[in-house]
Amino acid sequence: MLNSIIFQQNKLFAKISDRSLQQLMQVAKYGNYQKNNVILTYQESSDNFLYLMTGWLKLFKQSGNGEEIVDILTNHHYCGEQFILPADALEGYIVQAISNVELFTIPIRWLRYCIKHDIQLSANFLQASFKKQQHLTMEIEHLSIQNAMQRIGCFLLRLRRFKRQDSLPHAITLSLPCDKALLASRLGMRAETFSRALSKLCRQCDITTHGDILCINDITSITHYVCQHCSKKFPCNETID
Amino acid sequence: MLNSIIFQQNKLFAKISDRSLQQLMQVAKYGNYQKNNVILTYQESSDNFLYLMTGWLKLFKQSGNGEEIVDILTNHHYCGEQFILPADALEGYIVQAISNVELFTIPIRWLRYCIKHDIQLSANFLQASFKKQQHLTMEIEHLSIQNAMQRIGCFLLRLRRFKRQDSLPHAITLSLPCDKALLASRLGMRAETFSRALSKLCRQCDITTHGDILCINDITSITHYVCQHCSKKFPCNETID
DNA sequence: CGTATTATTGATTTGTCTCAAAAAGTGTGG
DNA sequence: CCACACTTTTTGAGACAAATCAATAATACG
Secondary structure (H helix, E strand, O other), rough: OHHHHHHHHHHHOOOHHHHHHHHHHOEEOOOOOOOOOOOOOOHHHHEEEEEEEEEEEEHHHHHHEEEEEEEEEEEEEEOOOHOOOOOOOOOOEEEEEEOOOOOOOEHHHHHHHHHOOOOOHHHHHHHHHHHHHHHHHHHHHHHHOOOOHHHHHHHHHHHHOOOOOOOOOOOEEEEEOOOOHHHHHHHHOOOHHHHHHHHHHHHHHOOOEEEEEEEOHHHHHHHHHOOOOOOOOOOOOOOOO | OOOHHHHHHHHHHHOHHHHHHHHHHHHHHEEOOOOOEEEEHHHHHHHHHHEEEEEEEEEEEEEEOOOEEEEEOOOOOOHHHOOOOOOOOOOOOOOOOOEEEEEEEEEEEHHHHHHHHHHHHHHHHHHHHHHHHHHHHHHHHHHOOOOHHHHHHHHHHHHHHHOOOOOOOOEEEEEOOOOHHHHHHOOOHHHHHHHHHHHHHHHHHHHEEEEOEEEOOOOOOHHHHHOOOOOOOOOOOOOOO
């Protein structure tokens, strides 16, 4: 059973009624999964809300020509909320861990019940939903105004937020959360394009690489190149995706 | 003052409490605007929720190099909901009619008050918000898998839904809702690309044109070309944008 | 160590953007 | 109704970014 603190510290479940809290804590399932494990199948994904506490996972659909990536989630992201209220033509997806992950799930029917009876819970979800909308809108903007190098750079800059502490103010070391083909797909480009664009970005903006470990030696240089046309200004408070 | 029927027939305001209904009807402002009129300025847009009953309007920001189009709305679309709940870094936009429009606005502070006290209203907005999210996700998919011709074709097919009745089952006549440069921008391409892609689409899929009036002579042909890679199947129940 | 997976590099093609100019359409006042 | 200016749309030629197809290199793994 989940600790009530975990729930209450979470913006989605903050300040909800004691009754909701009790009910949700009873039905929520905490889980710890190893890299590559399948967490939810198609049917399960549409019957459960999932909140990811730490790690990385991917949502995808199996199709004729390989996997169709639906989304990639990380710390404090969630999925499945679209199944809370009735809507047609919604399909589930496979949820798989791409690193070790810590998460909890809540059966949709319970969440639906609580949301319909707890105004605070409903408002919390509404606020989170507006924020997600903002983020999707930003992604659309990025797809049309940023080139491949800039999209990768933007991703790296947002990845930065996952480092607890940076030794030097202008140098940052970080590691890519998953294989490059998956990242490429997430950023709307081919793996070959990703490879070429990343190496060009590294040459151009003073980033040194050792496998999937990157060291951004000069934040100013990369932000100057990446954020030049974006409507948000660095450091933008967006999460990683 | 607005007729309560208009409110109650509207999914966003269906089944809300009498109290909410009374309050919202008292503060809502009904409006009828001619083409090209500015409806809301930057500040006003972030202080008001807007529901568009009929017509077309655009949201945009004035910037150094011309207008930056934020969105284009039509029948039963709404905007301003992101200002209901506190969030940082949200900017307003100019709202302008691009056809004659019929709409109503509600001061954000009243809507916020009602949403916080009426669970049904909150749930209605939550549901609408999930739907908008779905739509944004589809747009992202389209931007990466559809070429210019397909994006235009997809727009035309969805424009079809605005026709009350079609004389022939396989032939449809429709007129573009606004100038082509604006449509191009909405579809994420240059006006020149739009012009070339539209004429190629017309040649390829048996569409005849007279100015901004288009006649799709063979629905099958265009859907076959446009929808081939989309995850939704025609006729997809998406609204025009 | 060999096999499979993942990543990079190379050569070519495709689609879209860019800049420039011409054409078509719209509106105004004489 | 025409002449004029102005806007919108189309067309053309060239540049460029990314996709594609193919081959090689690096890495992981039993």
